[in-house]
Amino acid sequence: MKERIVSGIQPTGDLHIGNYLGSLKNFVELQDKFDCYFFVADLHSLTEDFTPGQPKADQIRDLVKTFVAAGLNPDKCTIFIQSQVPQHAELTWILNTLLPMGELERMTQYKDKSGRQSANINVGLFDYPVLMSADILLYKPAFVPVGHDQLQHLELTNTLARKFNHKFGETFSEVKPYMQKPLRIMSLADPERKMSKSEPGSFINMFDSPEEIAKKLSRAVTATDAPEGEMPKGVKNLFDLLLEFGNQEVYDDFTKQYQAGTIKYSDLKQTLASQIAQYFQHMREIKQQLDTQERQIDKIIADGAVKAGKVAQSTVQEVKAKIGLI
Numbered sequence: 001m002k003e004r005i006v007s008g009i010q011p012t013g014d015l016h017i018g019n020y021l022g023s024l025k026n027f028v029e030l031q032d033k034f035d036c037y038f039f040v041a042d043l044h045s046l047t048e049d050f051t052p053g054q055p056k057a058d059q060i061r062d063l064v065k066t067f068v069a070a071g072l073n074p075d076k077c078t079i080f081i082q083s084q085v086p087q088h089a090e091l092t093w094i095l096n097t098l099l100p101m102g103e104l105e106r107m108t109q110y111k112d113k114s115g116r117q118s119a120n121i122n123v124g125l126f127d128y129p130v131l132m133s134a135d136i137l138l139y140k141p142a143f144v145p146v147g148h149d150q151l152q153h154l155e156l157t158n159t160l161a162r163k164f165n166h167k168f169g170e171t172f173s174e175v176k177p178y179m180q181k182p183l184r185i186m187s188l189a190d191p192e193r194k195m196s197k198s199e200p201g202s203f204i205n206m207f208d209s210p211e212e213i214a215k216k217l218s219r220a221v222t223a224t225d226a227p228e229g230e231m232p233k234g235v236k237n238l239f240d241l242l243l244e245f246g247n248q249e250v251y252d253d254f255t256k257q258y259q260a261g262t263i264k265y266s267d268l269k270q271t272l273a274s275q276i277a278q279y280f281q282h283m284r285e286i287k288q289q290l291d292t293q294e295r296q297i298d299k300i301i302a303d304g305a306v307k308a309g310k311v312a313q314s315t316v317q318e319v320k321a322k323i324g325l326i
């Protein structure tokens with residue numbers, strides 16, 4: 001029996017290449033080794049400002065297509081939409097009743113986000129980590145692939161698991177993060193900060209056209225101060241991207257030019273642009289195809305809801321029985 005893995009991504013628009021490297025790329029590698037549940041965390045995305053109606057629905061479907069275009073295979077892993085498995089919300093409520101508010105007040109992501117969206121500090125934003133804990137515990141996974149920014153949430157998941165076990169009897173075991181190698185893709189506009197969708201000029205999307213990629217990279221900041229003997233951060237970022245999306249030979253070649261002081265950043269940017277465009281070309285094509293195969297997407301989504309729903313339902317039944325609700 002393969003060990004189980006669960007992870008989700010919020011549908012908030014096109015994924016940029018930093019998101020891809022940080023999560024989706026690893027999901028594709030994991031689907032062969034583990035029993036994987038990957039979902040679109042649409043309930044989580046309601047905690048941030050969004051446009052109601054069709055735009056949200058499109059973002060959700062688009063993320064499913066992006067999963068498939070990136071190489072997730074519905075025959076190997078379970079792909080589903082969080083809100084279609086109502087047990088996520090149901091277990092969240094039960095877990096809520098086990099957790100003192102103080103535990104959530106400490107969450108650094110909550111503090112960051114409420115600073116950024118001070119006009120919309122909703123209860124969902126506060127409760128976000130409990131929903132995430134429910135997402136995880138429902139599937140009783142061994143591992144959860146997450147970025148560093150989610151580790152505190154994972155600790156909370158284990159706190160909740162212990163609290164539940166203590167009060168109602170052994171039910172959940174500890175989950176462990178499945179850490180990707182720590183790679184921080186930085187903003188093209190300000191290489192001191194992480195690449196982010198909320199900062200214009202900072203990101204390249206997975207499905208950007210080769211022209212868009214070239215244009216965005218041509219504006220990437222390279223001239224920043226750096227301590228003696230160190231690469232400026234913006235340049236280092238371009239080299240990191242070249243290693244991820246290009247090949248070792250090109251990387252070594254530019255490294256030599258850099259060391260010799262003969263490097264032309266416009267050449268580096270052009271080469272990087274074509275390597276990135278090439279890397280995503282196949283995915284871009286599949287994504288375009290999927291946009292014309294809505295029925296196939298419907299089927300993936302429906303099958304995923306059934307498969308995930310079975311596991312989730314069995315956990316919720318067990319939880320209810322232990323509590324005494326049934």
Ligand code: TRP
Pocket residue numbers: 006007008009010041044131132135136144145146150
């Ligand atoms: N909070 C995660 C993020 O923003 C997304 C997420 C929601 C998640 N539920 C999850 C990740 C459960 C792993 C497991 O990256």
